[in-house]
Amino acid sequence: MYKDLVEKLVQKNDSRILLAVIDGIGDISVGELGGKTPLEAALTPEMDRLAQGGALGVHIPIARGITPGSGPAHMGLFGYDPVEYQVGRGVLAALGVGFKLKHGDLAARINFCTVNDKGMVTDRRAGRITTEKCVELVGMLTGIRIKGVETFVVPVKQHRACVVFRGAGLNDDIQDTDPGLVGLKPVPVTGSDKSHRIVQEFLRKAEKILKDLHPANFLLLRGFALHREFPLVDERFGLTAAAIALYPMYRGVASLIGMNVMKSDPQNLSGQAKAVSKALDSGHDFIFLHHKPADSSGEDGNVEAKIEAIEEFDRALPSILDSRLDVVCITGDHSTPCPMKLHSWHSVPVLINGGPQRTGYSTGFSERQALSGAMGSFMSTDIMPLLLASAGKLAKFGA
Amino acid sequence: MYKDLVEKLVQKNDSRILLAVIDGIGDISVGELGGKTPLEAALTPEMDRLAQGGALGVHIPIARGITPGSGPAHMGLFGYDPVEYQVGRGVLAALGVGFKLKHGDLAARINFCTVNDKGMVTDRRAGRITTEKCVELVGMLTGIRIKGVETFVVPVKQHRACVVFRGAGLNDDIQDTDPGLVGLKPVPVTGSDKSHRIVQEFLRKAEKILKDLHPANFLLLRGFALHREFPLVDERFGLTAAAIALYPMYRGVASLIGMNVMKSDPQNLSGQAKAVSKALDSGHDFIFLHHKPADSSGEDGNVEAKIEAIEEFDRALPSILDSRLDVVCITGDHSTPCPMKLHSWHSVPVLINGGPQRTGYSTGFSERQALSGAMGSFMSTDIMPLLLASAGKLAKFGA
Numbered sequence: 001m002y003k004d005l006v007e008k009l010v011q012k013n014d015s016r017i018l019l020a021v022i023d024g025i026g027d028i029s030v031g032e033l034g035g036k037t038p039l040e041a042a043l044t045p046e047m048d049r050l051a052q053g054g055a056l057g058v059h060i061p062i063a064r065g066i067t068p069g070s071g072p073a074h075m076g077l078f079g080y081d082p083v084e085y086q087v088g089r090g091v092l093a094a095l096g097v098g099f100k101l102k103h104g105d106l107a108a109r110i111n112f113c114t115v116n117d118k119g120m121v122t123d124r125r126a127g128r129i130t131t132e133k134c135v136e137l138v139g140m141l142t143g144i145r146i147k148g149v150e151t152f153v154v155p156v157k158q159h160r161a162c163v164v165f166r167g168a169g170l171n172d173d174i175q176d177t178d179p180g181l182v183g184l185k186p187v188p189v190t191g192s193d194k195s196h197r198i199v200q201e202f203l204r205k206a207e208k209i210l211k212d213l214h215p216a217n218f219l220l221l222r223g224f225a226l227h228r229e230f231p232l233v234d235e236r237f238g239l240t241a242a243a244i245a246l247y248p249m250y251r252g253v254a255s256l257i258g259m260n261v262m263k264s265d266p267q268n269l270s271g272q273a274k275a276v277s278k279a280l281d282s283g284h285d286f287i288f289l290h291h292k293p294a295d296s297s298g299e300d301g302n303v304e305a306k307i308e309a310i311e312e313f314d315r316a317l318p319s320i321l322d323s324r325l326d327v328v329c330i331t332g333d334h335s336t337p338c339p340m341k342l343h344s345w346h347s348v349p350v351l352i353n354g355g356p357q358r359t360g361y362s363t364g365f366s367e368r369q370a371l372s373g374a375m376g377s378f379m380s381t382d383i384m385p386l387l388l389a390s391a392g393k394l395a396k397f398g399a
Numbered sequence: 400m401y402k403d404l405v406e407k408l409v410q411k412n413d414s415r416i417l418l419a420v421i422d423g424i425g426d427i428s429v430g431e432l433g434g435k436t437p438l439e440a441a442l443t444p445e446m447d448r449l450a451q452g453g454a455l456g457v458h459i460p461i462a463r464g465i466t467p468g469s470g471p472a473h474m475g476l477f478g479y480d481p482v483e484y485q486v487g488r489g490v491l492a493a494l495g496v497g498f499k500l501k502h503g504d505l506a507a508r509i510n511f512c513t514v515n516d517k518g519m520v521t522d523r524r525a526g527r528i529t530t531e532k533c534v535e536l537v538g539m540l541t542g543i544r545i546k547g548v549e550t551f552v553v554p555v556k557q558h559r560a561c562v563v564f565r566g567a568g569l570n571d572d573i574q575d576t577d578p579g580l581v582g583l584k585p586v587p588v589t590g591s592d593k594s595h596r597i598v599q600e601f602l603r604k605a606e607k608i609l610k611d612l613h614p615a616n617f618l619l620l621r622g623f624a625l626h627r628e629f630p631l632v633d634e635r636f637g638l639t640a641a642a643i644a645l646y647p648m649y650r651g652v653a654s655l656i657g658m659n660v661m662k663s664d665p666q667n668l669s670g671q672a673k674a675v676s677k678a679l680d681s682g683h684d685f686i687f688l689h690h691k692p693a694d695s696s697g698e699d700g701n702v703e704a705k706i707e708a709i710e711e712f713d714r715a716l717p718s719i720l721d722s723r724l725d726v727v728c729i730t731g732d733h734s735t736p737c738p739m740k741l742h743s744w745h746s747v748p749v750l751i752n753g754g755p756q757r758t759g760y761s762t763g764f765s766e767r768q769a770l771s772g773a774m775g776s777f778m779s780t781d782i783m784p785l786l787l788a789s790a791g792k793l794a795k796f797g798a
Contacts, residue, residue, distance in 0.1 A: 035759045062796055343795055345793075371771075
């Protein structure tokens with residue numbers, strides 16, 4: 001409703017904000033925990049301390065009852081309306097491996113697959129070939145030339161790669177060729193406009209190159225998506241933002257809105273903590289830190305692993321909390337309840353520590369305490385304004 | 400903001416949902432109950448049990464401060480924006496008695512009334528004539544023929560009937576002829592377009608037919624409304640829906656969006672419970688059950704009767720809760736506080752039991768507990784997405 005209001009009120013200052021996302025942190029009552037959630041059951045002295053000195057609330061990722069994928073859920077956390085700013089899988093895959101997409105590029109995910117002599121798919125992942133093999137196959141496909149576009153093929157991991165077509169007038173209204181099941185032929189690309197003809201030619205040429213390379217003797221295309229440039233987090237919120245995420249997809253979403261993706265070496269929370277310090281050294285005033293394992297263990301239904309993922313983050317917190325940070329927010333992008341083994345629509349606890357807050361409402365960080373926290377319930381897109389305000393980065397509206 | 404998002408995510412499955420509406424259930428603090436509400440004072444062991452094992456929240460029927468009529472309040476519960484999908488009283492009256500309206504029909508409510516020799520209304524309800532008398536009068540009016548339209552007159556109850564004009568190019572911008580007070584003449588219909596001329600002719604011809612039939616020697620027209628077809632609950636939400644309501648108006652609203660109206664014989668909660676079972680037998684996966692007396696007693700300001708209406712529903716619950724139901728929601732369409740003797744804008748408690756929920760937040764079903772329930776506060780139109788999600792009928796949004 002108040003689109004652009006926040007942007008108009010942004011005022012820069014030296015305050016520094018950390019947005020730490022524990023992916024899929026929210027959960028529901030778990031029988032084996034006596035009805036507690038993993039977050040309630042986890043020992044989290046550091047987050048509890050921040051909760052006591054800060055303010056809690058819950059956010060609704062997209063809308064009531066709507067379960068988000070990771071892309072839209074993160075767009076919401078970054079203050080971007082997740083329905084207005086939709087990102088296709090092809091674009092996310094290309095961005096995730098650091099490919100510099102341009103406005104109008106058409107991207108799709110590639111799965112190398114196995115087909116039999118009748119052209120039917122017998123393995124949609126080509127026996128999960130090694131990443132080395134993937135790089136080799138991509139090298140062969142890189143030779144493909146199609147008139148009217150530049151074609152880029154980029155390896156991702158194992159049987160996964162992506163393809164990007166660059167040229168004028170492309171569209172992404174193209175069906176997946178992945179039949180979704182083995183025993184079926186790939187879905188033919190039947191349109192006749194420029195985009196369809198380019199994809200048809202790419203498939204013909206790829207087929208010739210791959211046909212004798214069993215098990216990866218063909219490929220499937222999924223998630224066609226046109227890249228459109230989004231307004232940058234700097235332009236919208238006056239932030240110099242850094243992203244510290246170990247998984248390509250989250251780096252991809254962050255880079256889409258102009259966050260600088262920091263390297264984390266080693267690839268764990270202690271490496272991420274060092275990257276926070278480096279990001280502050282290099283002048284960033286907004287840091288997005290992403291912690292994945294809570295989501296993965298939720299999807300596995302592994303309650304113990306989810307508790308451990310949360311506790312691992314809590315133990316790492318002292319090393320992450322650089323003294324130069326003024327406002328710290330800890331939340332999740334969505335809930336991934338262990339009993340469901342899926343993302344869900346349930347609200348997500350939010351903790352903000354730093355800046356002027358109503359404190360003393362909460363003794364610890366949990367779904368239940370967040371629901372009766374000082375900040376109440378709000379949409380995920382409200383988090384960015386709340387962080388900017390807490391950091392003194394939003395001017396008064398009206399006189 | 401996110402119009403059509405839910406529809407795009409609908410996925411069908413075998414789960415079955417019950418939406419039980421205790422009409423006007425919400426209330427405010429009642430002095431004679433020591434500040435409790437009727438729902439708080441009522442003994443409701445069955446709903447308390449569902450609350451303990453489910454999740455509570457409150458819904459806002461239309462918007463903060465807005466008091467809804469029954470029509471818009473139910474549209475909201477059914478997931479239809481009550482401001483976008485407005486239904487006129489005339490249409491509701493016709494649908495309520497089972498008249499099959501077509502797109503573009505112009506409907507109005509009829510009150511038979513008494514006028515004196517100066518044409519002034521002396522009784523707006525014609526002494527509440529019997530329904531038998533009403534049927535007889537309607538039979539006489541049925542002979543009215545008006546060029547350019549088909550005219551239907553349908554009895555409702557006592558002094559109430561309705562009229563439907565069917566023809567091209569009608570509009571419903573026509574004032575009520577009911578002066579609202581006795582001692583005044585009916586409000587003349589003064590426009591000159593097709594719709595006004597038809598109504599004028601109908602009134603002239605009805606006057607001639609009725610003039611010697613004291614006390615019902617004239618009629619008043621109210622609630623002119625053009626029928627427009629709404630998207631059906633099946634198309635929007637993939638649901639095969641049944642309505643079990645004893646009052647015509649609620650059957651009317653339900654039929655407007657394509658719910659199948661079930662017969663309930665006997666006309667009480669035990670009959671309604673049997674109708675739930677029949678609706679499930681016949682393949683329905685969404686059942687709307689309506690319980691009226693809480694609203695009526697609220698409008699009478701009768702606290703004891705409202706408590707009894709709620710307790711009556713609670714006692715009937717075990718017979719209603721068919722084991723084939725997966726998700727059960729109990730709520731009201733709006734509040735009807737006894738101290739106000741009117742509908743009101745106050746939020747309405749919502750209980751959802753079944754599907755993945757955060758449980759253990761509540762010990763019973765009441766306004767107060769609902770406000771601090773696991774689901775928080777939301778709009779009435781959020782209930783349908785929450786029910787679909789709880790029943791596994793909504794796919795993930797985005798990747």
